[in-house]
Amino acid sequence: xxxxxxxxxxxxxxxxxxxxxxxxxxxxxxxxxxxxxxxxxxxxxxxxxxxxxxxxxxxxxxxxxxxxxxxxxxxxxxxxxxxxxxxxxxxxxxxxxxxxxxxxxxxxxxxxxxxxxxxxxxxxxxxxxxxxxxxxxxxxxxxxxxxxxxxxxxxxxxxxxxxxxxxxxxxxxxxxxxxxxxxxxxxxxxxxxxxxxxxxxxxxxxxxxxxxxxxxxxxxxxxxxxxxxxxxxxxxxxxxxxxxxxxxxxxxxxxxxxxxxxxxxxxxxxxxxxxxx
Amino acid sequence: xxxxxxxxxxxxxxxxxxxxxxxxxxxxxxxxxxxxxxxxxxxxxxxxxxxxxxxxxxxxxxxxxxxxxxxxxxxxxxxxxxxxxxxxxxxxxxxxxxxxxxxxxxxxxx
Numbered sequence: 001x002x003x004x005x006x007x008x009x010x011x012x013x014x015x016x017x018x019x020x021x022x023x024x025x026x027x028x029x030x031x032x033x034x035x036x037x038x039x040x041x042x043x044x045x046x047x048x049x050x051x052x053x054x055x056x057x058x059x060x061x062x063x064x065x066x067x068x069x070x071x072x073x074x075x076x077x078x079x080x081x082x083x084x085x086x087x088x089x090x091x092x093x094x095x096x097x098x099x100x101x102x103x104x105x106x107x108x109x110x111x112x113x114x115x116x117x118x119x120x121x122x123x124x125x126x127x128x129x130x131x132x133x134x135x136x137x138x139x140x141x142x143x144x145x146x147x148x149x150x151x152x153x154x155x156x157x158x159x160x161x162x163x164x165x166x167x168x169x170x171x172x173x174x175x176x177x178x179x180x181x182x183x184x185x186x187x188x189x190x191x192x193x194x195x196x197x198x199x200x201x202x203x204x205x206x207x208x209x210x211x212x213x214x215x216x217x218x219x220x221x222x223x224x225x226x227x228x229x230x231x232x233x234x235x236x237x238x239x240x241x242x243x244x245x246x247x248x249x250x251x252x253x254x255x256x257x258x259x260x261x262x263x264x265x266x267x268x269x270x271x272x273x274x275x276x277x
Numbered sequence: 278x279x280x281x282x283x284x285x286x287x288x289x290x291x292x293x294x295x296x297x298x299x300x301x302x303x304x305x306x307x308x309x310x311x312x313x314x315x316x317x318x319x320x321x322x323x324x325x326x327x328x329x330x331x332x333x334x335x336x337x338x339x340x341x342x343x344x345x346x347x348x349x350x351x352x353x354x355x356x357x358x359x360x361x362x363x364x365x366x367x368x369x370x371x372x373x374x375x376x377x378x379x380x381x382x383x384x385x386x387x
Contacts, residue, residue: 014300014360016374016386072387117387119371127371129387134294134365158387204374206384216384258358258378 001026001168003203003268008261015204019261020169021269022162022202028239035246039239041197041276044163046181046188058196058275061151061233068109068150070094070116070139074129077210078115078156081221084229085111094128094139104144111228112150112190115207115221116140118157120167123185126157142189149193152234154200154224156207156217161187161200161271168202187273197234197274199224205269206262215251215259217266219244224270235276242267278359278377290382293365297372300360358383 001023004011013019028036045052067085071078073095082091092105094116116126116139127136155161162185164171165178182192190198208218223244227237246267250260278299287294362372374386 012302013358014302015376016300016360018303134368134370136371204386207387256378256383258376259383262384
């Protein structure tokens with residue numbers, strides 16, 4: 001779908017996805033409703049009956065005992081988001097640091113928060129950012145994911161929750177879609193490794209202008225984890241987070257129409273993969 | 278946006294980075310262009326069942342059919358934003374997108 005409300009439909013803009021995203025919001029709408037009223041989760045088959053059965057048979061999320069996280073060095077806002085998670089160790093920082101950590105990071109936990117770069121051409125890795133060189137150091141690789149893995153994963157990574165090889169801008173009027181598998185997608189591997197839900201984006205993500213502003217993806221991340229911590233199942237947590245996020249658009253009181261449009265994209269593109277109950 | 282202006286903005290707000298590519302602006306209601314390697318709308322016309330399905334989805338989820346879809350805005354208008362892919366000067370690093378509006382970087386990808 002085009003992630004723009006009618007009032008912004010005339011906006012001339014250039015955006016990586018042309019504002020086209022795969023979205024499950026429409027499935028949560030009752031007849032005639034303008035917005036989703038019920039939580040929705042998507043169960044991708046990943047070309048594997050075993051994966052499908054594993055997801056359908058998930059026993060649900062148990063009370064989380066531990067949390068883990070990895071963030072891009074250039075995304076400090078993720079520290080405050082991670083602080084919401086219970087029993088979290090320090091969030092790992094992806095860039096090379098003097099005497100610092102290198103991947104694979106310790107990701108063994110019940111809840112996992114990831115704020116890294118993703119690339120739709122290769123979703124087997126998420127990367128950080130080296131502020132000195134501008135390069136993108138490897139932060140999380142599909143091989144590094146623990147098994148059994150986290151029960152709930154939230155990823156603020158571009159295209160991290162794609163379930164097909166095509167972005168929406170390529171697939172909406174294109175040929176048959178190419179399903180990703182647990183070998184070609186971190187999201188699907190997390191689900192194969194036992195996650196009840198992987199919540200992430202189907203398009204390019206935008207981060208807050210932290211600490212000056214609390215806009216773009218920042219509020220969505222916080223609202224989701226607030227809901228999880230208060231006991232909501234992942235699909236409901238995302239639904240509640242979206243409704244709260246939607247009511248706050250634009251989060252920057254001085255936002256331009258472009259900024260407002262980007263927040264509508266963030267609203268529409270976050271999706272819950274896996275059973276999510 | 279003029280190249281000199283773009284260069285000045287990057288120098289001030291994202292020093293050490295250079296423009297790899299400026300993305301073309303499209304109107305909000307404009308449908309995405311089909312990538313060169315994929316069938317065009319004309320090709321799809323030969324598959325009437327698929328076309329019907331696409332129309333059905335348009336009506337259900339976009340609330341309109343292709344015939345009544347809003348037309349692109351006047352292509353002669355100045356874009357409100359400029360999106361550029363940038364990378365560190367002289368480095369072979371993956372480009373990242375930044376969105377510039379009225380001389381200010383208003384959003385960074387990722």
